[in-house]
Amino acid sequence: MATGIREARAEDAPRVARIYVDSWNSGFGDLMGTVGLDDDRIRRWENDLTSGRTRWWVAETTTGRIVGMVGVGPSRDPVDPHLGELDTIAVDPTYWRGGVGSALMRTALASLAESGYREAVLWTVAGYTRGQAFYEATGWRRDGGTRDDGRQLSFRHSLRGVEVNVDVNPGKP
Template sequence: MSTAIRPALVADAPRIARVYVDSWNLGFGGLMPPAVFDDARVARWARDLAVGRWWVAELDGTIAGFAGICPSRDPVDPRLGELDTIAVDPPYWRTGVGTSLMHTALEALAADYPEAILWTLANDPQGQRFYESTGWHPDGHSRADGHQISYRLSFR
């Protein structure tokens, strides 16, 4: 199976919402309250997809994951890009889908920004290992009373 990366469409919102909820609940179970798949979540994703830069990974016509970037929101800095979200449907974990999505997001970030940031849970070693394996480095900052930590990546 080969992974095809394409820009996400607003019409992808129901599947993206499902991937988000399933990956959140399995990946963060016990760390965070469960996410719920409902019409409100689908509508939120439709709004986000309409205004952001998002990609989906497809395998045999099925959306297996997605990623998106934006200007940094924390800290607000137009010269700093942000990996907004990256999520892979659990059946596709450790198949290269996440890495393919990350490479696409990093290419876009590098084209637009000298540096990028992402925020992740402080107690999520699996996610942290993935970010570090794709070049990100913890920068020592935290928020949400230390529950989230940031990683940075310089492109210049």
């Protein structure tokens, strides 16, 4: 189980990319096709983790192994200054149902609330029942939005009353 959450750093990119690929393939590879891990994907993740558009965290075990990640930022679809977005949340499949995703979600929601957003949106794959059940268990509700010819569904989460004092290690080197 993860024992700490800290801000992500550029050097986390190889492990973050691996978690993303493994989580994607295990979670909805059968719905969207599987993806692979290569140098280009790792470089894209390094850029994403450091670009500043999205704020990223990783969950670590006591031995320093990264086992999950989450990113939040301003909503991209729809564009709305009062709407934040859960960009990505992914956990190493061997750590599913161990509390890692819930801890990352609390961090994400707290950050969105602290940033002044009133509500948050996320997009997920239609038919991804495991993920949808997780989102609903953490307070997200379907809002009826779709995109990509119905292959993606949107969920919303009110940020009113979300606790913003989540203890997060800033991960300073």
